[in-house]
Amino acid sequence: MPKITFIPYRQEEIVVDAEIGATVMETAVRNGVPGIEAECGGACACATCHVWVDPSWYPKVGAPQPMEEDMLDFAWDVRATSRLSCQMKVTEEMDGLIVEVPERQA
Amino acid sequence: MSEVHTTDVVIIGAGPVGLFAVFELGLLDLKAHVIDILDRPGGQCTELYPEKPIYDIPGHPVVGAQQLVDNLMMQIRPFGPTFHFSQQVETVERLEDGTFRLSTDAGTEFHTKVVVIAAGGGSFQPKRPPVPGIEAYEGSSVFYAVRKIEAFRGEDVVIVGGGDSALDWTLALQPVARRLALVHRRDDFRGAPHSVEKMRELVAAGAIDLVIGQVGELEGEGQTLAAALVKTADGTVKRVPATRMLPFFGLTMKLGPIADWGIHLHENLIAVDTEKFETSEKGIFAIGDINTYPGKLKLILSGFHEGALMAQAAKRIVDPGKRVVFQYTTSSTALQRKLGVQ
CATH class of the missing domain: 3.50.50.60 (FAD/NAD(P)-binding domain)
Incomplete structure (x- = not known):
């Protein structure tokens, strides 16, 4: 199982086993990662599962699709490696992925 | 001045659960007015994910969210609900005889015997x-x-x-x-x-x-x-x-004025019983995602079930003493007449 490291705001990092095919948001929620609200349940409709992908990982994860890019307009402190975690599906290649959780979700 | 709509039931929220409540109430001859802050029916289904497929509506292996709303609108048409869009209920006041007076931010007023809150995640508000x-x-x-x-x-x-x-x-x-x-x-x-x-x-x-x-x-x-x-x-x-x-x-969902109506809340949700889905206030019911009770699941199908049971209790409030005979739409000619079946 790929391992994902979440870095919540001002808290210890959390390393979890992720199921291939699940979204990074689902992985975070199942493991009680603080700061991921996912208000809309993963419909790419709220921008409350915003994460900053570690810059070294961003090329592998890839850029958001147009719909996600639109939704990122509603997120707080959007950076060059911002993604909505509900739109990132876990793959074998993501073993070791590091994402940071912003201080707040909008 | 604004007119007062007199009705049996006011439903707050025109999402799938609010719409299906019209159906269950209609089978029991109760007339409903439906109010929503959005400018059209469908709630989150229409506003957030109209294109998304839903896989857990019984009898539909897959149905698009907007398609489900369209189907529900067709299903409730025989009962002729009155819709009031683009407005939010601000006050709910209980009158001496136990009925309610409601008013919206658009100045519309209602006099009703039963209030059904089917407001989902709350009302859509600017973020x-x-x-x-x-x-x-x-x-x-x-x-x-x-x-x-x-x-x-x-x-x-x-x-x-x-x-x-x-x-x-x-x-x-x-x-x-x-x-x-x-x-x-x-x-x-x-x-x-x-x-x-x-x-x-x-x-x-x-x-x-x-x-x-x-x-x-x-x-x-x-x-x-x-x-x-x-x-x-x-x-x-x-x-x-x-x-x-x-x-x-964009928009987010907030509980809004509901918090001021004196109803018992639990973590921003409305606490209800599981027999009638009535709130702490007699005559005010809450169904769908906005309510909470032990074992609650936020599923559209749960909201449908809650609406059916709520309707039975609403009937007893609107027509006290009247015997309610339980009937099936498959076989009851009385129900079929209401549905316009030829």
Whole structure:
């Protein structure tokens, strides 16, 4: 199982086993990662599962699709490696992925 | 003055659960008025994910969210519900005889025997951008909607956002503003191509400023805003004069005025029993995502079930003493007549 490291705001990092095919948001929620609200349940409709992908990982994860890019307009402190975690599906290649959780979700 | 609608039941929320409640109430000859803050039926299904497939509606291996809403509208048509869109119920007052008087922010009034809250995640409200201290300026310098264009005349207006609302108001307020700046985090806009084009023309002509970046801080005194500090992509901060700011950051869901109606809440949800889905106030029911009880699942199908049981209890309130005979739509000619079956 790929391992994902979440870095919540001002808290210890959390390393979890992720199921291939699940979204990074689902992985975070199942493991009680603080700061991921996912208000809309993963419909790419709220921008409350915003994460900053570690810059070294961003090329592998890839850029958001147009719909996600639109939704990122509603997120707080959007950076060059911002993604909505509900739109990132876990793959074998993501073993070791590091994402940071912003201080707040909008 | 505004007229008062007299009815058996007022349903607050026109999402799938509110719509199906019309059906269950209708089978028991109860008339319903349905109120929603949005301008059309469907609630979250229509507003958030109309194209998304739903896989757990019994009897539908897969159904699109908007399709489900369309089907429900067809299913409840025989009962002729009256819809009141684009308004929010503000007050619910119990009268001496136990009935209720409701009023909306549009001034519509209702006199009803039963209230059904099917408000899902709450009402859709403009999202407050996460800018520290913005609350202090709300209502004086910061607004989430334009009520009167005149209020922006001669002001330094900053509009934040990249969708249709931001673009439409940029075009509408540019002629009256002293200076108008449109702030968006990227140089790509979601709005209608025609509006984007017109906005670009104004920028090219020097009539408005386009600032690419995110508002990080506000500058001002007391309730009077002076400037927005915009963090641009290269990390520099640009000071944009702003005596009026209009952030368009989409919608979020808030419980809203429901919290003031004296109903017992549990963690921002309405506590109900599981026999009638009645709240702590007799005659006020809550069904769908907005309610909570032991074992609650936020599924559309649970909301349908809750509506069916609620309707039985509502019937006893509206027509006390009348015997309710339980019937099936498959075999009851009385029910089929109500449904318009030939």
